[in-house]
Amino acid sequence: MREKKFASETFATTSKIILPNDTNTLGNLMGGQLLNWMDIGAAISAQRHCRRVVVTAAVNNVSFNRAIKLGDVVTIESKVSRSFGSSMEVFLDVYVENHRTGKRTKCNEAIYTFVAVDQVGQPIQVPDLVPDTDLEKERYEGALRRRQLGLILAKKMDPKDATELKALFEN
Amino acid sequence: MREKKFASETFATTSKIILPNDTNTLGNLMGGQLLNWMDIGAAISAQRHCRRVVVTAAVNNVSFNRAIKLGDVVTIESKVSRSFGSSMEVFLDVYVENHRTGKRTKCNEAIYTFVAVDQVGQPIQVPDLVPDTDLEKERYEGALRRRQLGLILAKKMDPKDATELKALFEN
Amino acid sequence: MREKKFASETFATTSKIILPNDTNTLGNLMGGQLLNWMDIGAAISAQRHCRRVVVTAAVNNVSFNRAIKLGDVVTIESKVSRSFGSSMEVFLDVYVENHRTGKRTKCNEAIYTFVAVDQVGQPIQVPDLVPDTDLEKERYEGALRRRQLGLILAKKMDPKDATELKALFEN
Amino acid sequence: MREKKFASETFATTSKIILPNDTNTLGNLMGGQLLNWMDIGAAISAQRHCRRVVVTAAVNNVSFNRAIKLGDVVTIESKVSRSFGSSMEVFLDVYVENHRTGKRTKCNEAIYTFVAVDQVGQPIQVPDLVPDTDLEKERYEGALRRRQLGLILAKKMDPKDATELKALFEN
Amino acid sequence: MREKKFASETFATTSKIILPNDTNTLGNLMGGQLLNWMDIGAAISAQRHCRRVVVTAAVNNVSFNRAIKLGDVVTIESKVSRSFGSSMEVFLDVYVENHRTGKRTKCNEAIYTFVAVDQVGQPIQVPDLVPDTDLEKERYEGALRRRQLGLILAKKMDPKDATELKALFEN
C-alpha cells in the first residue's frame, strides 16, 4: 500500500526583493527570472512530498498579469496539488507587496509538474496526495483534466478518451 | 493597413555550454534555468517582430523530455508563430548536442506569449505575421486553438465559443 | 504619538535549495552566501515594519554551528525584535531540512540592525514594536543589552553607563 | 611545538568597482553583498595562515557607517588577528575610494572567525599567530575579550569567569 | 592520416539582450562581460571542431569600437579559422542590433586560441581545418602570421624566422 501525504505538508514559501539585477529596461521583473524562482519553489514542495531528487517535467499554463516593479517584495507559495505514479503537479500562487502601502495583491498562478527520480535518473513512485481544504480539493480535481490536456498536447492520448476534459466542451 | 512581417525575420538562436552553475545535484541542467534562457530567446524574436519593448505575458505547455548534462551544448531556436493585436506567440525548439559524438537531438519545445508595450507599459499593436514554410503554417494555424485554450483557462472565453478547439474533441 | 506594530506583522520567510553555485570545495554552503541571504530576509521584515527604504546598519553576533550540504533546503525566518528611533533590530532563525529524511534542524541564529531612510538617505523615525509571544518578549528585552554592547564596541557609550549589560557581570 | 606565523603573512586585499548588480534601489551597495565579499577576503587570510580548508564559524560586530555608491571602488583588507586552537579571528578594514577625487575613506571594520577543518570536516589545530606592529598587537589583545564575549553569548561560558571582559565594566 | 573538417561545421552563434546586470555606470555593456561571452562562443566552435574538452590558450587582438547600450541585442558569431597540432584559432564577429530600428552593425572582431585536452589535461591532436569561402581562406592564411607573432611575443620564436610576418614590413 502506498504512503499518503497531506497537501499542507508540502507547502513552501519564499519572499524576495526585486533588485536591479532582476529587471528589464522598464525596471520590471523579467518573466524568465520569475519562472526560474517558481521552479525552485515548486521543487521544494515536490521534494517535501516524496523525499527524493525531483526534476522539472513540464510547465503548464502560466500567465503574467501585472508588472512587478523594482523594490517590490514578491512572495511565491507552492503546494503539491496531486500525484500520478512518479509525477507530482505543483500549484503556485504569486503575490506582490507594494513596498510603500504594504498592500498585497495576487499577481499570478502557475502549475509545474515534477518527477521523482532515483540515483540513475529513473522515475520512482511517490506517495498519494490527500487534499484537505476546499481549494486543495478543487485543485486536486482539476489536476486530472490538466493531465489529460497535457497528454493530448504531447500526442500520448486520443482526445476522444479524455472524458473529463471533453465534458468541458459539451452542450 | 497594418504592417506585415515574415516569420523568418524573427528567427533567433543561442548556443550555451552547460556549466556547474546551471546544474542540480545530479549534474543535470535545472528546468528553471532553461525556462529563463528560453524567455530571453523568445523576447529577442518578439522584439525583432515589433521593434518595441516586449514583456512576457504567458508560458504555455512546456515539457522537458530528457536530462541535459553538464558540458553539453544547448541550442535554443525561436520564431514568432502568430500575432494577435498586441500579443505575439513565440515557438521555441531546443536541441542538445552531445559534446563527444556531436549528435544533435531535439530535447524540447515551448510556447511563450509576449505583449508589445509603450514607454508607460500600455499594450500597442504589432505587425501581422506571415508564415511561409509548411512548419510555419502549421504553427500559425495551431496558434488560434492555443489562444482559445488560454482564454478558456483564464476564464475569459466560454468553452462553447471555442469552435476550433472544440472540433478536436468531436466525433 | 508614534504608530505601533506587532512583531508578527513583520514575519518573513524564505526557503532555498543549496545549489553547486552556493558551495565551497567541500560541497558545503559558504558562510558569506548565507550572510547575504539573511540580509535580504531581514530587510523584508524591516521594510514590513516601517514601509520605507531600509539599509543594513550592523550585523551582530552570528554563529555557524553546522555545515549545510549541497541539496539541503534552508529556511530563513525573520522578525523585527525591537525598534529604537530610526533603527530596527531583526532576529533571524535559520533551519536546515535534510532532503532525505525531511528532518528539520535549527542551524543558526543571527541579529541584524537596519535603519529606515528617506529619499536622500537621511534616517527617519519608525513605529514602535509590540512583542506578543514569550519569545518575542524575551528578544525585545535582550535588544536593549545588545544595543548597549554595540554602542560600547563602537565607543559611543561608556561601559559604566550600560546598566543592563553591566548587571550580567555582577556578583 | 606548534608552528608560528606572522600576521603580515596572512594579509589579503581585494578591490572592486560597485556595479548595478550590487546595489539596492537607492543605488547603494547592499550590506549583504559586502558581507559576502568580506567572507571571501577573510577566508583567504585564514587559509594563508593554516594552509587548510577553512569554514566561517562566526561573524562578530560589523557596522556599516556610510553608504557606498554605484561606481565607487571598495578595497577590503584582511589579516588574521589571533588563533585559538583550531579557530582564527580575522580582522577586516574596508575602504571606499571616490572615483572622482580619488579620496580614500575608511568605511567599516568587521571581525570574522574561521575554523580549519580536515577532509571530513573535523577541526584541526592551526599555527599560533605572532603580532608585530602596534595595531596587530592591539587587535591580538582585544581578540581574547571578544572570544569571551562570544562564548558568553553562546552560553558556553559563565560571565563571572570572563575576567578580561569583566574588567571593562569595573570601577 | 588526420581527419579534416570544414570551417562551416564549427559555426556557432548566440544572441543576448543587454541587461542592467551587464552594464557599467554609463549604461554600456562592460568589456569584460563581452570577453567572457566570446570565450563561451569560441569554445563551442572549438569543441565542434575536435569533439574534445577545450581550454582557452590565448586571446589575440580584440578591439571594442563602439559602445553597446542597455537593451540592445548582441549577436556573437564564431568559426574555427585554422588548426595547428592541438591548437585551434577561432575568429569571432560581433554584431549589435538597435532595438528600435533593427539596424544591425558590426561592433567588433576577436581572435581566441583554444587547445584540445584529454581527461588529465594533456594536449591532443585535432583535425585539420578546411576553409571554403573567400573569407574563410583569408582568415586561414592570416592565422599563420598571427601564430608567428604570438610565438615571437612569447619569446618562443626568433623574429628572423617569422618569414610570413617579416614580409609585412619589407620594401
Added chain:
Amino acid sequence: MREKKFASETFATTSKIILPNDTNTLGNLMGGQLLNWMDIGAAISAQRHCRRVVVTAAVNNVSFNRAIKLGDVVTIESKVSRSFGSSMEVFLDVYVENHRTGKRTKCNEAIYTFVAVDQVGQPIQVPDLVPDTDLEKERYEGALRRRQLGLILAKKMDPKDATELKALFEN
C-alpha cells in the same frame, strides 16, 4: 602642461578563491571568467590614473599558460604602463597560490587598453604616465611597439611607418 602620475599610484590588486561557479567540466578556472576579472582590475588602475569613467578599448595578447584549479587563490595585479592622449595601456600580472603549499606562481600576463570618456562618452585627455622602476620603464618602452602593432592590425597605420616595431625584424 599636462598633469603627470607615477605608475605606482595606479597599482590595484585583487585576490579571489576559485569557486565551483567559476570552473569548467575539468574543475579548472574558465578563461572567460579570468578575462572578465582582469577587465575589472585593469579598469580600477586606469580609473586611478585619470579619475574619469574608463571603457575597455582593446585586449592585446593574453596567454593562459597553466590550469588554475578549484580552491586555488588567484591574485591579479595591475598598473598603467603608458598613456597616449586619451588612452591608457594597463599591464596585468596574474599569480596563483596553491592552497596547500602556499607556493605562489605567475600564471599569466595580459595587456588591456582603456579610454577615458566624459559624460556623453567622448574621449578626453589623461595625465602622462611616469615610469619609475626598471620593470615599469621596460613596459613603458614596449608600449610604443605594441601600439604600432595594434594600429597596423586595425589597418590605421602602414607597416612601413612602424619604425620601432620594424626594427625587431631587421638584421
